[in-house]
Amino acid sequence: MRALPYALxxxxxxxxxxxxxxxxxxxxxxxxxxxxxxxxFFHVPMAWIFMLLAVVCGVAAGIELRRRSRRAAAVARASxxxxxxxGAGVLLTGPIWGNATxxxxxxxxxxxxxxxxxxxxxxxxLLVRQYGGPSSRRLAAGLAIFxxxxxxxxxxxxxxxxxxxxxxxxVTTLPPSMRAALWPALCALLLVSLGLVIVRxxxxxxxxxLDEAWVELDRQAQGVTA
Amino acid sequence: xxxxxxxxxxxxxxxxxxxxxxxxxLVAGLFSLLLVAMFAISFTALPAGNNxxxxxxxxxxxxxxxxxxxxxxxxxxREREADxxxxxxxxxxxxxxxxxxxxxxxxxxxxTSCALLVPGLALLFPELRMIVEQPAAAGLMLVLGSLGFTAxxxxxxxxxxxxxxxxxxxxxxxxxxxxxxxMFDIVATRALLERHxxxxxxxxxxxxxxxILLAVGALLFESIVVGVGRTAERRAS
Numbered sequence: 001m002r003a004l005p006y007a008l009x010x011x012x013x014x015x016x017x018x019x020x021x022x023x024x025x026x027x028x029x030x031x032x033x034x035x036x037x038x039x040x041f042f043h044v045p046m047a048w049i050f051m052l053l054a055v056v057c058g059v060a061a062g063i064e065l066r067r068r069s070r071r072a073a074a075v076a077r078a079s080x081x082x083x084x085x086x087g088a089g090v091l092l093t094g095p096i097w098g099n100a101t102x103x104x105x106x107x108x109x110x111x112x113x114x115x116x117x118x119x120x121x122x123x124x125x126l127l128v129r130q131y132g133g134p135s136s137r138r139l140a141a142g143l144a145i146f147x148x149x150x151x152x153x154x155x156x157x158x159x160x161x162x163x164x165x166x167x168x169x170x171v172t173t174l175p176p177s178m179r180a181a182l183w184p185a186l187c188a189l190l191l192v193s194l195g196l197v198i199v200r201x202x203x204x205x206x207x208x209x210l211d212e213a214w215v216e217l218d219r220q221a222q223g224v225t226a
Numbered sequence: 227x228x229x230x231x232x233x234x235x236x237x238x239x240x241x242x243x244x245x246x247x248x249x250x251x252l253v254a255g256l257f258s259l260l261l262v263a264m265f266a267i268s269f270t271a272l273p274a275g276n277n278x279x280x281x282x283x284x285x286x287x288x289x290x291x292x293x294x295x296x297x298x299x300x301x302x303x304r305e306r307e308a309d310x311x312x313x314x315x316x317x318x319x320x321x322x323x324x325x326x327x328x329x330x331x332x333x334x335x336x337x338t339s340c341a342l343l344v345p346g347l348a349l350l351f352p353e354l355r356m357i358v359e360q361p362a363a364a365g366l367m368l369v370l371g372s373l374g375f376t377a378x379x380x381x382x383x384x385x386x387x388x389x390x391x392x393x394x395x396x397x398x399x400x401x402x403x404x405x406x407x408x409m410f411d412i413v414a415t416r417a418l419l420e421r422h423x424x425x426x427x428x429x430x431x432x433x434x435x436x437x438i439l440l441a442v443g444a445l446l447f448e449s450i451v452v453g454v455g456r457t458a459e460r461r462a463s
Contacts, residue, residue, distance in 0.1 A: 065449045113409065120402040128395055135389035139382060139399065142450040146378065146403050149442055153406050153435075 008195035016188035022181035030178075036100030043093040045186035046086045047115065049193050051151050053083035054122060056197075058148020061141035070208055071201075073137070076144055078200035080125050082193050087119035114153065121147035229320050236319070236327035240301075241334070250300055250335050254293050258339040261289045262346035270350055278353040283415035286347060286354075287408045290372060293339045295400055297332050298379045302387035311387055315452055325447040329373075329380040329440075336372040344368070356419050363425050367414050370432040374407035377439040385450040410435055 023041045030037035060076035063069055094112060095105030106112065125147060128140040174182070244250055265285050272281060305311035314324055348354040357364035382399045414428035422428070 065446070068453075110409075114406065117402060117405050120405075124398045124402050127398055132395055133389070136386075136395065138450045138453065139385045139389065139395070142381060142385065142446050143399055143403065145446060146442060149438065150403075150406055 005195040005198040012191035018184040027181040039097040046089040050086035053079040061144035065141040074204035232323035233326040240331045258342045283412040298383035321448040332376045371411035
């Protein structure tokens with residue numbers, strides 16, 4: 001188990017070189033969007049991982065809240081941190097693609113707004129967790145759960161509201177050559193993200209153990225002096 | 227039945243206290259008027275017509291969000307100052323009843339503010355007078371929009387009140403979480419102002435979203451405010 005993140009990183013390193021080869025050399029340019037479409041192969045996997053980890057964070061926060069599990073608390077925090085990074089990637093690559101396709105980096109489109117919103121929820125979870133003190137851990141967990149509830153709302157926002165964004169079933173409508181280019185990027189990014197979540201989970205759990213050991217030592221020292 | 231009776235008793239107690247000192251209504255009402263005045267300064271130069279129809283829903287629901295945070299903070303501050311929230315949580319009262327009663331009181335205060343906000347904004351922006359054409363849909367939209375905000379807000383405001391403080395976090399928590407509800411509210415209000423034929427469809431979506439948020443809020447309230455829920459406690463014992 002200890003070697004799991006390293007195995008994931010090695011697998012990602014082996015798969016990742018396939019992504020640029022397939023995306024830039026083997027996939028033809030999209031007719032209307034041209035080269036700018038290539039960003040899709042990194043933007044979409046990051047968006048999926050961002051949402052997946054936001055849900056993982058919400059589920060882990062639910063377990064933390066119900067069972068007072070420190071392991072679940074560590075998983076929730078680690079997933080939120082990696083989700084925050086992926087969300088930042090989505091919000092950076094999205095406007096670049098939008099600028100080339102729609103002529104505007106930010107159109108106030110429903111999916112853009114809701115993705116930015118979910119990213120803010122993840123950011124506020126991390127903020128509350130970091131600066132809220134021990135008593136606000138339950139609040140942070142509740143925040144993560146509500147954030148996870150937001151994910152399906154974001155997914156269906158495109159269908160409910162009028163939008164410029166591609167529909168949610170855009171991947172299934174891609175030609176086979178383009179779909180084949182998506183998987184290496186998705187697999188590599190997913191493996192790296194999972195590896196990072198595992199590493200951070202261990203660090204956060206270790207941090208909590210150290211804090212507890214420090215408090216215990218302090219209590220024992222006070223007992224000796226008394 | 228017991229739950230509804232407890233909810234009613236707690237709501238009545240809060241409303242009775244409010245009727246005595248009128249603090250929440252006066253503060254929220256004055257704040258609503260101040261917001262209208264600030265919007266008047268900022269937006270009356272906008273050319274009328276389509277511009278107003280685009281801006282108005284946002285102004286209305288942003289005001290509700292601001293007044294909502296103010297009200298929620300004050301409702302639970304009052305409990306904290308008198309240390310009555312802890313007493314309430316220790317009393318043999320269903321915690322769900324506490325959640326529902328606090329949400330109900332906040333909703334009433336928010337709707338009172340809307341009674342000032344809507345005519346105030348209608349005075350400045352004539353396009354808002356269009357909602358008089360469909361009073362049932364407009365009224366329901368205001369109730370459902372405010373309810374969605376309250377359903378989320380009551381959980382976190384209570385959680386902050388029972389914790390060690392840091393009320394400043396309420397804005398950081400509440401605004402991102404309630405913005406999806408506010409987005410639905412804004413879209414629905416815009417549909418109403420544009421005489422969209424499917425206004426009731428928008429109202430239905432708002433009701434569905436409220437039902438989800440109320441259910442999640444009711445499920446989480448006890449765990450966030452007092453820690454492990456009753457079911458887990460029972461399992462542990």
